[in-house]
Amino acid sequence: MSSAALSKRLLDEYLAVRDSLPAGVVSAERRHEAIRALAARGLPTARDENWRYTNLRPLERARFVPAVSAAAAALPEAAVLPAVLDGFARYVFVDGIFAPQLSSPGEQTGRGLTVRHLRDTAERSTAPSGATTVRPVARALPTAVGSLPEARLALLNEAFATDTAAIHVSGASDAWQRVELIFIAAAGADAGASYPRVHLALDPGARLALVERHLSAAGGAQFVNSAVSVQVGQGAQLNHYRLQKAGVRSTWLDTLSAVLSADARYRLLAVNSGGLSARGTTHVQMAGPGAELTLSVAALGDKQQVQDHFALVEHIAPRARTEQTFRGIASGRARVAFNGKIAVGEAAAGTDSRQSLRGLLAGPEAEIDVRPQLEIYTDEVRCSHGATAGKLDKDMLFYLLSRGLSDEVAQRLLKWAFLEDVVSRIDIPGLRRQIEHDLAGQMADAASLKELL
Amino acid sequence: MLKIENLHVKVDGKEILKGLTLTVAPGEVHAVMGPNGSGKSTLANVLAGRPGYEITAGSVTFQGRDLLALAPEERSREGVFLGFQYPVEIPGVNNVYLLKAAVNAARKHRGLDEVDAFEFLTLVREKMRLMRMEESMLSRGVNEGFSGGEKKRNEILQMLVLEPRLAILDETDSGLDIDALKIVANGVNTLRSPERSLVLVTHYQRLLDYIVPDHVHVLVKGRIVRSGDKSLALELEKRGYDWVTGEAA
Ligand SMILES: Nc1ncnc2c1ncn2[C@@H]1O[C@H](COP(=O)(O)OP(=O)(O)OP(=O)(O)O)[C@@H](O)[C@H]1O
Numbered sequence A: 001m002s003s004a005a006l007s008k009r010l011l012d013e014y015l016a017v018r019d020s021l022p023a024g025v026v027s028a029e030r031r032h033e034a035i036r037a038l039a040a041r042g043l044p045t046a047r048d049e050n051w052r053y054t055n056l057r058p059l060e061r062a063r064f065v066p067a068v069s070a071a072a073a074a075l076p077e078a079a080v081l082p083a084v085l086d087g088f089a090r091y092v093f094v095d096g097i098f099a100p101q102l103s104s105p106g107e108q109t110g111r112g113l114t115v116r117h118l119r120d121t122a123e124r125s126t127a128p129s130g131a132t133t134v135r136p137v138a139r140a141l142p143t144a145v146g147s148l149p150e151a152r153l154a155l156l157n158e159a160f161a162t163d164t165a166a167i168h169v170s171g172a173s174d175a176w177q178r179v180e181l182i183f184i185a186a187a188g189a190d191a192g193a194s195y196p197r198v199h200l201a202l203d204p205g206a207r208l209a210l211v212e213r214h215l216s217a218a219g220g221a222q223f224v225n226s227a228v229s230v231q232v233g234q235g236a237q238l239n240h241y242r243l244q245k246a247g248v249r250s251t252w253l254d255t256l257s258a259v260l261s262a263d264a265r266y267r268l269l270a271v272n273s274g275g276l277s278a279r280g281t282t283h284v285q286m287a288g289p290g291a292e293l294t295l296s297v298a299a300l301g302d303k304q305q306v307q308d309h310f311a312l313v314e315h316i317a318p319r320a321r322t323e324q325t326f327r328g329i330a331s332g333r334a335r336v337a338f339n340g341k342i343a344v345g346e347a348a349a350g351t352d353s354r355q356s357l358r359g360l361l362a363g364p365e366a367e368i369d370v371r372p373q374l375e376i377y378t379d380e381v382r383c384s385h386g387a388t389a390g391k392l393d394k395d396m397l398f399y400l401l402s403r404g405l406s407d408e409v410a411q412r413l414l415k416w417a418f419l420e421d422v423v424s425r426i427d428i429p430g431l432r433r434q435i436e437h438d439l440a441g442q443m444a445d446a447a448s449l450k451e452l453l
Numbered sequence B: 001m002l003k004i005e006n007l008h009v010k011v012d013g014k015e016i017l018k019g020l021t022l023t024v025a026p027g028e029v030h031a032v033m034g035p036n037g038s039g040k041s042t043l044a045n046v047l048a049g050r051p052g053y054e055i056t057a058g059s060v061t062f063q064g065r066d067l068l069a070l071a072p073e074e075r076s077r078e079g080v081f082l083g084f085q086y087p088v089e090i091p092g093v094n095n096v097y098l099l100k101a102a103v104n105a106a107r108k109h110r111g112l113d114e115v116d117a118f119e120f121l122t123l124v125r126e127k128m129r130l131m132r133m134e135e136s137m138l139s140r141g142v143n144e145g146f147s148g149g150e151k152k153r154n155e156i157l158q159m160l161v162l163e164p165r166l167a168i169l170d171e172t173d174s175g176l177d178i179d180a181l182k183i184v185a186n187g188v189n190t191l192r193s194p195e196r197s198l199v200l201v202t203h204y205q206r207l208l209d210y211i212v213p214d215h216v217h218v219l220v221k222g223r224i225v226r227s228g229d230k231s232l233a234l235e236l237e238k239r240g241y242d243w244v245t246g247e248a249a
């Protein structure tokens, strides 16, 4: 399908459903703005530099209208949900719409933490009863949503969004608030798309640990387009764990935009293992002096999977620090790509950025591409980067074989070890166990032994 | 136990072992000495099944079976252990996990159940005390950040836990301080038994003061040019390899 024809279809689909889209989530004007901007620019194509590795064919076939109806009717089995994490309030969204019967907010909405889902608030500006510190969620970005070409799929989300998880943490405190968001895609792509949407705002000095999971109801082929906007206020700390485990036939597209104020600390950790075609775009602006970002991404591709990630970190203010770690493994015929770009602006003297990007080629027909990019417009910066892509180390493999381990177990162990630089940063024991379990099947045994020691 | 006959091995098209013959009976300790580059590690690696070696002639039988036909992991499970000259670091693979996986692989091979986790740890701790290793090393990555001597001790620890029938120790004594040498030798000696055989590759006769060999062989340019008892090592130490290479030439 030509790009013009696709834009036309996109507009038509939007016009057909726009009146039924909830204005409390995104106002009609903003939806209109978003769809116009997206149609004008066109959806990404393989000719766009930073989309080369993405599998964009699903976009051509996609139905963009939200799969609203299916959500309430076909709730997935509770078995899909992972075990509850200690101390975390859970909010579940099915096909982008809040599902209270699957959620367990518990006691969390105590001091300073507000979690809302915007769908039912309609256009009311009053707070739902019980919540005390509700305020309108601010526009997350100083720049307009999706103005960055790589972030334009956020516009698609903005146009069609059916609900929003809006989290606001107010007040400086040493205490960490803990929230878990689970997005389940249930409806098949032929019934429409799923639009997970998150607004995060941390006031100065606030602290939040957020676990964000993306799952699929078993078996289906879903189309997911999520958008997350993050504001970390001055001196605030956000630990954000994003686990993408969409179904193996799904298309998963995601855009995260974050702005860090002075001395804010953002630890973003993503483990991407799901989807047939997955693409993540991460755009972080270091807007305040002394801000700190730790961006750690692990991606696993097997069989025919495509795992593509683009991360842009813009250093705008001085003395900010970025540490970027990527570990990707491509097995089978998978394609795994990470494009990590760090841009240091004129005013960003004293920037300290480190990149360590490593890809592991674990299949004869697999493809891996790790690309560090640096753009520096000022002196007085410390930027280091390392990028490697290669196969499993033969000496390590032989060492394990020589101790009697089967080739399969040895390879799995080494793959596991390869991810350790990212996985070891997961400081929530329950979550780490779940991920270890997911990633390495029998390696869970290693974790339990570790605890014995 | 082990019978190597007329073994010829090429690496990258170059012949390294040129007709090596060696027989090791159960319970025996053999020391293999020889100048740098003479093929000692090549021999050790070929016995353990490392890829990249082309065997152009000869045979190796281990307990009556064709050793060269077995995959490296099968050799290990059958009781062949190689102590590496340069043990590799494997960050992210937990030491104790590897030990346990290795033990269980061997047990499964023998039709036994998995080792009980508690008993296993008790055993490992006991062996670690013997090797004077810090217990914290268990939870570290395999050899990760270990000093040269610590790596060698870790090799012996693995050997003690795996209890192989045939251990080939490639310069396990190199890089050890005097105390560590005694600790390692002591560890090795606890394993000596009438059913177990040892091949020690070493440059130094000192190790042989602690682990007394039954036979000493001198490997030069891919062939054993001389064999004898412990006194051969002493004589080599005194006279250097020129003495044997001169004879061999
Ligand atoms: N991969 C290889 N490619 C080319 N030559 C090799 C390779 N591996 C070993 N060799 C050569 O084979 C010869 C024997 O090497 P080997 O490591 O077996 O010697 P060694 O007796 O163990 O020596 P050292 O006492 O120094 O440990 C050397 O000349 C070495 O350079």
Ligand SMILES: [Mg+2]
Pocket: B040, B041, B042, B085, B170, B171
């Ligand atoms: Mg050697």
